[in-house]
Amino acid sequence: SQTIHQWPATLVQPVGSPLSLECTVEGTSNPNLYWYRQAAGRGLQLLFYSVGIGQISSEVPQNLSASRPQDRQFILSSKKLLLSDSGFYLCAWSVRVAGGTDTQYFGPGTRLTVL
Amino acid sequence: AQSVTQPDIHITVSEGASLELRCNYSYGATPYLFWYVQSPGQGLQLLLKYFSGDTLVQGIKGFEAEFKRSQSSFNLRKPSVHWSDAAEYFCAVVWNTGFQKLVFGTGTRLLVSP
Numbered sequence: 001s002q003t004i005h006q007w008p009a010t011l012v013q014p015v016g017s018p019l020s021l022e023c024t025v026e027g028t029s030n031p032n033l034y035w036y037r038q039a040a041g042r043g044l045q046l047l048f049y050s051v052g053i054g055q056i057s058s059e060v061p062q063n064l065s066a067s068r069p070q071d072r073q074f075i076l077s078s079k080k081l082l083l084s085d086s087g088f089y090l091c092a093w094s095v096r097v098a099g100g101t102d103t104q105y106f107g108p109g110t111r112l113t114v115l
Numbered sequence: 116a117q118s119v120t121q122p123d124i125h126i127t128v129s130e131g132a133s134l135e136l137r138c139n140y141s142y143g144a145t146p147y148l149f150w151y152v153q154s155p156g157q158g159l160q161l162l163l164k165y166f167s168g169d170t171l172v173q174g175i176k177g178f179e180a181e182f183k184r185s186q187s188s189f190n191l192r193k194p195s196v197h198w199s200d201a202a203e204y205f206c207a208v209v210w211n212t213g214f215q216k217l218v219f220g221t222g223t224r225l226l227v228s229p
Contacts, residue, residue, distance in 0.1 A: 043221040101147040106159040
């Protein structure tokens with residue numbers, strides 16, 4: 001069966017510091033991968049998605065970047081964190097389905113607090 | 116723009132009572148519809164999904180949802196709520212056009228009273 005891991009689970013960082021959040025998926029190959037942010041009291045905002053190694057699409061301009069160095073690894077980064085980067089970051093995966101739509105499955109999330 | 120509306124921010128239901136959470140989506144191409152649940156501090160868990168066929172779909176934990184094209188709705192129901200159902204519920208929609216981006220509603224927080 002497939003599983004998705006995110007770490008760290010919780011992170012407190014000062015403004016201006018770098019960020020690296022990691023997401024890995026097990027039990028599947030060539031998945032689509034996604035990064036979402038969930039700000040307090042708000043819905044989920046898609047930040048990045050990837051359909052393959054090295055292929056990253058950004059949904060919103062921001063202080064963050066994403067990379068996919070391996071098939072089942074997705075990394076969210078920042079060179080200098082802002083207060084507004086605080087939130088709950090969720091990684092998700094899906095498998096492409098020809099002629100239909102795929103279903104996204106979510107990881108446990110990382111709670112980021114920028115002080 | 117394509118959008119998903121969950122008009123109820125909070126709902127309180129007595130344990131054992133029935134539940135209906137509302138979800139409406141903006142008109143567009145054929146939608147694929149999902150309900151997810153999120154417990155505090157946790158990720159999202161898929162409850163059920165509708166792609167085609169029977170408009171009443173069954174999910175996990177005793178939940179069901181009904182797709183009504185004429186009303187652009189996909190309401191989630193449960194006949195008898197348990198205290199463990201207290202969580203936040205998200206409706207999400209993919210429109211079958213281009214890259215199939217999942218668009219989420221803002222969520223409904225369910226409180227269960229004894």
